[in-house]
Amino acid sequence: MAKVHDILGLAEFEAKEVSASPADWMGYLDTASRLYRYPFSDTLLIHAQRPDAIACAELELWNEKMHRWVNRGAKGIALIDDTGPRRRLRYVFDVSDTHMVRGGRTPYLWKVQEQQKEGLLDHLADTYGLVGDDAADLQTALLAVAADMADESLEEAMEGLEYELEGTFLEGLDADTLRVEFRSLLMNSAFYSLSRRCGLDPMEYLEEEDFIGITDFRSLPVLAFLGNATSQIVEPVLRDIGRTVRKMEREEIQKDTQKMV
DSSP, rough: OHHHHHHHHHHHHHHHTTTTSSSHHHHHHHHHHHTTTSHHHHHHHHHOOTTTTOOOOOOOHHHHHHHHEETTTTTEEEEEEEESSOOEEEEEGGGGGGEEOTTTOOOOOOOOOOOGHHHHHHHHHHTOOOOOOGGSSSHHHHHHHHHHHHHHHHHHHHTTTGGOOOOOOTTOOOOOOOHHHHHHHHHHHHHHHHHHHOOOHHHHHOOOGGGGGGOOOOOOHHHHHHHHHHHHHHHHHHHHHHHHHHHHHHHHHHHHHHHHH
């Protein structure tokens, strides 16, 4: 059975792993984009233990709400719980670790269909005030949203970062250079995550070199600033997209039903 200090050590180790190269960071973002409702501290540990996870929840939720039993012998994914007076571990299980029983449900995992892209683009344009080239297609819209939200959140996201730079490759950088590097990584990471979750290929707009700066963030205290900021941009946007896709699905079903009457 893992102990709290073991999982804290795993988080520190994994922070160095995912920031070792652009490919490693994109691998982490692949996991985080699927589990966007979880904060960076959790997705980092999920990636360390189950990088292929699709939908995670605690045993009680699987059993009581979803009526899915966790498979015998399934190994829980250990996360740090800081909500109480003392740190403790809590465990989640991926949907692949469960099976349905009578009355069971499969978690809803939305997927953007080709016929939904135009409607979703219109929604994003209205919601985020996109015009002109920024609303040319879904991919450019997501890029514009990522850029705008990175600019809006940048100062808050970097607050206190300068106190964590000692002993890192970022130490000694002037404030403007650090700001430019952080903004670039934040915008690209947010765009990559949004695109991947929407079933699009972010590398049509990005190159691995766009993430080369991640190798300067090879410590957990520093990487957490970037990871937290990325999560805080991506989570509300993907929640909104998920609600919009589900609404469109219901409207499509309603239309099909009406045709049959």
